[in-house]
Amino acid sequence: MSSSRQQRFPRARTSARAARQFVGDTLGEWGIGERRDDIRLCASELAANAVLHGVPLGREFSVRLVRGPGVVSIEVRDSGPGVPEVRRAAPEEFCGRGLWMVKELSDEFGVQDEGVGKTVWVRFKVAAG
Template sequence: MFLSRQQRFPRARASVRASRQFVGDTLAEWGVSERRDDVRLCASELAANAVLHGVPQGREFCVRMMWGSGELRVEVRDSGPGPPVPRRPAPEAVSGRGLWLLAELADDFGVRDEGVGKSAWFTFEPARS
C-alpha cells in the first residue's frame, strides 16, 4: 500500500507549527507512532528553513508525505533559489543546527533541484502500530 498527502503553507512563522501539526496528524491517521517525535522535529526544521531562507515573499511552501514499503518520506518544497547548506555553528550560537540535527535523526536526507526551487527531503523506516 502506498499513501500520500500534501499541504501548502504560507510564508509565515506560524506555518512551522502548522506543518508540524499536519505531519503529526498524518502520522496518527496512518498508524505510524514509532519515531513520531523525530519525524515531526525534522519536518519542523525543514519548514523553518523554508520560511526563513527559501520561500520568496508572497509565496508558499509545500509539505508532502509518502508512506509505502515500510519507508516514510517527507519533502518540503519551496521556490527559492539555492540548496540549503549545513553549517557547524559555534557552541554558543542560538541557530544553525537544523540540518545537522536532521541528518543525525533521519535515516536518509537530501536536496533535489526542482528547476524552480528545491525539495529538501528525509526518510525514516518506522514500524506501523
C-alpha cells in the first residue's frame, strides 16, 4: 500500500531546512529510520536547488514524499524554466556538488519536464513495511 504527503514552501532561504524537517517528520510518522539521513539530506539539497535555481519570484515549490513497498520517493516540483544538470565540480569550486551527491546517495534519480517547470525526483530502497 502506498502513502504520500505533500507540502508547499516559499522561495526563501529557510525553505531547505523546512523541507528537510517535513521529510524527517514524515519518515518518523511512517516508522522509517533506514537511510533517514540520506533521504533528509537529499530533500534539503533538492529544495535548496529549487529555491536557488527553479522557483520564480513570488512563487512556491512543492515537496512530495511517497512511500511504497520497499521504496521511498521524494519529488520536488517548481515552475521555473530549465533542467538541472548533474555535474562533478572541480576541487577548487565552492558549489556545484549538490545534484551529484543526490544522485550518488539515492538509488534512482530523474527529472521530469512538466511543461511549466519540472519535477526532480529520487528514490531510495528501504525495508518493506
